[in-house]
Amino acid sequence: xxxxxxxxxxxxxxxxxxxxxxxxxxxxxxxxxxxxxxxxxxxxxxxxxxxxxxxxxxxxxxxxxxxxxxxxxxxxxxxxxxxxxxxxxxxxxxxxxxxxxxxxxxxxxxxxxxxxxxxxxxxxxxxxxxxxxxxxxxxxxxxxxxxxxxxxxxxxxxxxxxxxxxxxxxxxxxxxxxxxxxxxxxxxxxxxxxxxxxxxxxxxxxxxxxxxxxxxxxxxxxxxxxxxxxxxxxxxxxxxxxxxxxxxxxxxxxxxxxxxxxxxxxxxxxxxxxxxxxxxxxxxxx
Amino acid sequence: xxxxxxxxxxxxxxxxxxxxxxxxxxxxxxxxxxxxxxxxxxxxxxxxxxxxxxxxxxxxxxxxxxxxxxxxxxx
Numbered sequence: 576x577x578x579x580x581x582x583x584x585x586x587x588x589x590x591x592x593x594x595x596x597x598x599x600x601x602x603x604x605x606x607x608x609x610x611x612x613x614x615x616x617x618x619x620x621x622x623x624x625x626x627x628x629x630x631x632x633x634x635x636x637x638x639x640x641x642x643x644x645x646x647x648x649x650x651x652x653x654x655x656x657x658x659x660x661x662x663x664x665x666x667x668x669x670x671x672x673x674x675x676x677x678x679x680x681x682x683x684x685x686x687x688x689x690x691x692x693x694x695x696x697x698x699x700x701x702x703x704x705x706x707x708x709x710x711x712x713x714x715x716x717x718x719x720x721x722x723x724x725x726x727x728x729x730x731x732x733x734x735x736x737x738x739x740x741x742x743x744x745x746x747x748x749x750x751x752x753x754x755x756x757x758x759x760x761x762x763x764x765x766x767x768x769x770x771x772x773x774x775x776x777x778x779x780x781x782x783x784x785x786x787x788x789x790x791x792x793x794x795x796x797x798x799x800x801x802x803x804x805x806x807x808x809x810x811x812x813x814x815x816x817x818x819x820x821x822x823x824x825x826x827x828x829x830x831x832x833x834x835x836x837x838x839x840x841x842x843x844x845x846x847x848x849x850x851x852x853x854x855x856x857x858x859x860x861x
Numbered sequence: 862x863x864x865x866x867x868x869x870x871x872x873x874x875x876x877x878x879x880x881x882x883x884x885x886x887x888x889x890x891x892x893x894x895x896x897x898x899x900x901x902x903x904x905x906x907x908x909x910x911x912x913x914x915x916x917x918x919x920x921x922x923x924x925x926x927x928x929x930x931x932x933x934x935x936x
Contacts, residue, residue, distance in 0.1 A: 612929075614935045615935075616931070616932065616935060616936055709896075798920055800921065800925055800928055801917065801920075801921040801924055801925060803928070804921075804924030804925065804927050804928045805924055807928070807931065808924070808927055808931075811931070838913070841913070842913070842914070842917040845910075845914060846917065848913065849914065
C-alpha cells in the first residue's frame, strides 16, 4: 500500500477521532459511560499510622516527593562539566528559575530567596502534573472503603494552606532580617507623621500601615484558596467531561490542566517572591 | 420553596454572579497589556509577566466564588 499523503492522513485521523467521539457518546453496548463520580471535598483517610490519619492526598504528596528526589538523584549521578541528557534538562530548568528569581528580587536578595521560591514552585507544579497520571483519582480504588488510593495533593486544602503559611513566615523572616525588627514593624505602625506634627497625612499614613498589616494576613487566605480552587475546579472539570462524553473529549482538557498547573505554580512562587521583595525594601520616605 | 431547590439555585447564582467582576477585570488587564505591547514591542517579556501576575489576583476572586458554589452544592 503506498504511503498515504499528508491530506489523506489528516482526513483519516479526524474521521477516526470523530468516530470514537460518537461511539463513546452513543454507546449502544453500555460499556463506555461512567457514573458521575462522588465528589468529596475533604480528603478521604486511607489508613492510620500511630493514630494519625493518612489521607490519599498525603500519599500523593509522598509520591511527588519520591519522584522529585528520584529525578534529582538520577540527574546528579556522574555529573559532567558539559551536561547532557537528564542533567541538561534539570540544569536548564533550575537556571530558568534562578534567572526569574534574580530578575524580580535583584542580585543581592535573589540568592537567598531562591531555595524557598524554587521549592514552592517545583512542589506545586509536580503535585499538579502528577495528579494527571492514569492511576490517580478513580484509577485505583480501595475495596474496603470505596475511596481512591491517590488524589492530587493540591486538591486537599491542607497543602495550599501549609505552603501559604510557609510563604508568610519566610516573607516576614526575610523582611525582619533585612531591615531589623523595629524598622520592619514601623512600616505597619506608621506614626512618624503624627509625631512630627502633620495631622492629616499622619492619620492617613497610620491607616495605610494598618491596611497593609491586614493585607499581610489576608494573603494567607488568598494564597490558599487560589491554589485550592484552581486545582479542585480542574479535577471536577475532568470528572464532568468524562461523564458527559467518555472518549477523546478529555484530551484538550488535560492540556488545559497541564497549563493551569504550571501557571498556578508560577503564580504561587512569583507572588511570594514579589511580596518578599516588597518586604525587604525600606520605606521610600523617612 | 424546598431546601434542595434553594441549594441548586444558590450554587448557580454564586458562581454566575461571582464571575462577572473578574471577567471584566481580566479583560481590562488584557486591554492594558495589549496597548502597552503595541506601543513598545520590545518590552514584551516584562509586560506579559506583570499581566500574568495581575490576572492571577483578579482570577482568585472568581475562584473564591467557585469554591463557595462547590461547597453549597456538595457539602
